[in-house]
C-alpha cells in the first residue's frame with residue numbers, strides 16, 4: 001500500500017480479447033497475458049491498491065472463454081494481493097459474462113477497496129443510458145474516503161485516429177455532467193487499443209493501451225490495423241492529480257544497460273533519460 005506517500009496505485013488493464021480454442025490472430029493468448037501481468041507484479045514488487053480491467057475480456061463470439069479468463073484473473077489477484085475489478089466492453093457477451101466474479105447480478109456496481117470507491121459501469125452497448133447515469137449521480141452525492149474511480153470500457157472522448165474519432169462513449173457529456181462536483185479522482189477506460197491521457201471537466205481521464213494488440217497509429221483514414229504489443233497502465237492517484245504510465249509486457253532487446261546511482265538520478269549520466 002502506498003498510503004504513506006499519498007500515492008495510490010491502480011494497475012489498469014484493458015482489452016484482453018481472450019479466445020477459446022485458436023489464438024487471436026494466431027498470436028494472442030489473452031488469459032496467458034493476464035498471468036504475465038501477475039508475473040510482472042511479482043517481479044517488480046509493486047503494491048497496487050487494486051487491479052481494474054476495463055472490458056473486452058473476450059473476443060466477440062468467444063463467450064466460452066470466460067471460465068479461463070476468470071481463472072487467469074484469480075491468479076492475477078493472488079499475485080497482486082488485491083481485488084481485480086472488471087467491467088465489460090462491446091466485445092463481451094453480457095449474459096455469459098455473468099460467470100465473472102461480481103457480475104452475477106449485473107455489470108454496474110460499486111466496490112469499495114479500503115478507502116477507494118470504484119464505480120464499475122456497463123458501456124457494452126456504446127453508451128451508459130439514463131439509468132446508469134442517474135445511479136452515478138446518486139452515488140456521488142456522498143463522498144467516500146480517498147475518493148472515487150469510475151471505470152468503464154468506452155472513453156468519454158474520441159480517439160485522434162480518424163477511424164476511431166467517433167468511437168467514444170455516446171453519452172459522454174451526461175457522464176461528465178453527473179461526475180462534476182463529486183469526488184472522482186479519475187475515469188479509467190479502454191476500447192481504443194492505444195493510450196490517451198486527458199482532462200475533461202477537470203476530471204483526469206486515462207485510457208489504457210490494450211493487452212491484446214495495439215493500434216497502428218498511421219494505418220490511414222479508412223482502415224485499422226493492429227500490431228502485437230501487449231501493454232497495460234500503472235495509474236497513480238497523487239494528492240493533486242493523476243499520472244499514468246504505459247508498460248509493455250514484452251520489450252525488444254535493450255540498446256544499452258547502464259547502472260544509475262540512485263542518489264544521483266538527476267545527474268549527467270551518459271545513458272540516463
Ligand SMILES: [Fe+2]
Pocket residue numbers: 015017056089091191192193210
Ligand atoms: Fe477491444
